[in-house]
Amino acid sequence: xxxxxxxxxxxxxxxxxxxxxxxxxxxxxxxxxxxxxxxxxxxxxxxxxxxxxxxxxxxxxxxxxxxxxxxxxxxxxxxxxxxxxxxxxxxxxxxxxxxxxxxxxxxxxxxxxxxxxxxxxxxxxxxxxxxxxxxxxxxxxxxxxxxxxxxxxxxxxxxxxxxxxxxxxxxxxxxxxxxxxxxxxxxxxxxxxxxxxxxxxxxxxxxxxxxxxxxxxxxxxxxxxxxxxxxxxxxxxxxxxxxxxxxxxxxxxxxx
Amino acid sequence: xxxxxxxxxxxxxxxxxxxxxxxxxxxxxxxxxxxxxxxxxxxxxxxxxxxxxxxxxxxxxxxxxxxxxxxxxxxxxxxxxxxxxxxxxxxxxxxxxxxxxxxxxxxxxxxxxxxxxxxxxxxxxxxxxxxxxxxxxxxxxxxxxxxxxxxxxxxxxxxxxxxxxxxxxxxxxxxxxxxxxxxxxxxxxxxxxxxxxxxxxxxxxxxxxxxxxxxxxxxxxxxxxxxxxxxxxxxxxxxxxxxxxxxxxxxxxxxx
DNA sequence: TCATATAACTTTGTCTGACAGTGTGACATT
DNA sequence: AATGTCACACTGTCAGACAAAGTTATATGA
Numbered sequence: 001x002x003x004x005x006x007x008x009x010x011x012x013x014x015x016x017x018x019x020x021x022x023x024x025x026x027x028x029x030x031x032x033x034x035x036x037x038x039x040x041x042x043x044x045x046x047x048x049x050x051x052x053x054x055x056x057x058x059x060x061x062x063x064x065x066x067x068x069x070x071x072x073x074x075x076x077x078x079x080x081x082x083x084x085x086x087x088x089x090x091x092x093x094x095x096x097x098x099x100x101x102x103x104x105x106x107x108x109x110x111x112x113x114x115x116x117x118x119x120x121x122x123x124x125x126x127x128x129x130x131x132x133x134x135x136x137x138x139x140x141x142x143x144x145x146x147x148x149x150x151x152x153x154x155x156x157x158x159x160x161x162x163x164x165x166x167x168x169x170x171x172x173x174x175x176x177x178x179x180x181x182x183x184x185x186x187x188x189x190x191x192x193x194x195x196x197x198x199x200x201x202x203x204x205x206x207x208x209x210x211x212x213x214x215x216x217x218x219x220x221x222x223x224x225x226x227x228x229x230x231x232x233x234x235x236x237x238x239x240x241x242x243x244x245x246x247x248x249x250x251x252x253x254x255x256x
Numbered sequence: 257x258x259x260x261x262x263x264x265x266x267x268x269x270x271x272x273x274x275x276x277x278x279x280x281x282x283x284x285x286x287x288x289x290x291x292x293x294x295x296x297x298x299x300x301x302x303x304x305x306x307x308x309x310x311x312x313x314x315x316x317x318x319x320x321x322x323x324x325x326x327x328x329x330x331x332x333x334x335x336x337x338x339x340x341x342x343x344x345x346x347x348x349x350x351x352x353x354x355x356x357x358x359x360x361x362x363x364x365x366x367x368x369x370x371x372x373x374x375x376x377x378x379x380x381x382x383x384x385x386x387x388x389x390x391x392x393x394x395x396x397x398x399x400x401x402x403x404x405x406x407x408x409x410x411x412x413x414x415x416x417x418x419x420x421x422x423x424x425x426x427x428x429x430x431x432x433x434x435x436x437x438x439x440x441x442x443x444x445x446x447x448x449x450x451x452x453x454x455x456x457x458x459x460x461x462x463x464x465x466x467x468x469x470x471x472x473x474x475x476x477x478x479x480x481x482x483x484x485x486x487x488x489x490x491x492x493x494x495x496x497x498x499x500x501x502x503x504x505x506x507x508x509x510x511x512x
Numbered sequence: 513t514c515a516t517a518t519a520a521c522t523t524t525g526t527c528t529g530a531c532a533g534t535g536t537g538a539c540a541t542t
Numbered sequence: 543a544a545t546g547t548c549a550c551a552c553t554g555t556c557a558g559a560c561a562a563a564g565t566t567a568t569a570t571g572a
Binding site: 021023025061064065066068069071072073074078080081095096097099100102103104106107111156158159160161163164 | 277279281317320321322324325327328329330334336337352353355356358359360362363367412414415416417419420
């Protein structure tokens with residue numbers, strides 16, 4: 001069989017991947033989203049368009065495009081005439097966010113089990129969680145916790161569910177950050193998550209769903225808890241005080 | 257107790273609602289989304305920024321903001337250097353969209369039953385569906401079908417699930433519109449939906465979830481069906497040929 | 513002194529115009 | 543037939559502008 005050398009079919013060059021070029025507004029949205037996720041931008045904080053655009057060295061239109069993105073993700077809110085603010089979660093948001101997460105993750109579990117998908121990522125994420133708990137830093141544990149749930153959904157192989165999970169992660173983080181008690185974690189995270197990982201890996205559907213429901217309910221009730229008040233005005237920073245990204249600490253100051 | 261007359265607390269004037277002022281980009285996004293939903297804008301069609309902006313009598317930046325919105329909703333896609341196109345669903349999208357819908361609607365059902373929420377809207381939507389089936393117009397039936405599922409989720413009272421359902425509706429519509437056979441509906445929609453409505457209203461959780469799963473699976477398999485090919489290049493218009501909005505038929509022509 | 517009204521300032525919302533970079537199609541060339 | 547070249551169209555991004563809306567500060571009157 002003769003194969004021409006010039007212009008070989010894609011299958012012959014499996015090394016080459018589709019080139020990904022992100023637009024400016026994509027990059028801006030990513031930065032802002034990360035800044036929110038890691039606490040550099042606090043809930044309720046307003047985004048000054050000119051200053052932020054200057055800081056990022058982009059034009060105002062590009063920034064505004066990115067903001068639209070974040071607004072439709074529910075990560076920022078738009079107050080007409082008053083601009084864009086980082087979404088500040090209220091008490092009513094707690095159950096709502098966790099309802100969505102239970103929807104996404106339950107479905108992911110069903111898909112994983114029914115389609116018998118590989119669960120290596122989940123066990124790997126569980127090990128990361130174990131390690132984070134040893135370090136005993138709330139922020140690290142929180143990250144590992146969310147990563148675990150992301151891994152769970154990613155295993156399902158559903159692109160859309162995985163995307164939804166990504167924004168739900170930010171929502172969850174915003175819930176904690178909007179809580180006046182700041183960032184907290186339950187001490188029994190590891191047990192329940194290990195149980196979940198094992199049940200999913202073993203293909204025990206109803207048990208998995210049960211454990212998941214329990215995890216969600218407990219997380220929600222922790223936020224609801226006595227004198228919780230996600231509604232609070234004052235917002236505490238993350239308790240391990242990990243140095244926030246330089247750029248964004250600057251932004252936080254300058255953006256008033 | 258003395259209450260000042262000026263600036264009365266909101267609770268005293270329950271008639272007054274928060275004024276909603278939509279931004280231009282909001283309105284544009286709505287128009288484009290509707291145009292996609294009712295088939296005026298076909299899957300794969302590209303959006304010429306200058307022409308579309310002229311047509312809507314808005315500036316290019318405002319249009320671009322709206323497009324960002326739609327892109328992040330997964331209703332349009334962005335090809336770098338080549339602009340924005342109406343999302344063209346592929347075979348792999350079928351199961352993905354229905355997986356998300358099952359996730360959302362299952363959770364909605366659970367919430368409705370556990371929180372014992374009113375189900376009037378569902379029965380009302382069912383009656384609309386009955387009426388639409390009598391008319392025997394595929395497009396009307398499709399609308400009523402989706403409205404039913406939207407009503408179901410809205411009943412749950414979860415704002416986020418309801419929002420997600422709204423975009424899932426457009427995704428579902430895009431699935432049908434991307435199918436070369438055009439718009440079709442199963443003849444047994446009514447039976448299954450009536451069964452679902454009754455089960456939910458009666459609070460029978462597992463039965464409801466079962467019926468829902470069946471509805472989703474059947475809808476997906478219809479699209480997968482023999483010689484289906486959502487991947488198809490040619491796209492048939494809606495079969496009842498309801499006159500598409502004047503403005504948008506113009507756009508379709510002019511936007512190439 | 514407190515509350516309201518006026519003024520000054522800031523910021524948003526939107527538009528116009530501009531221009532380099534990239535994609536596209538026609539045409540010439542090898 | 544494949545490649546190279548050119549012109550054109552469109553996108554991606556920016557700077558600047560300005561009215562409208564919000565915000566803060568100042569002045570005025572009870």
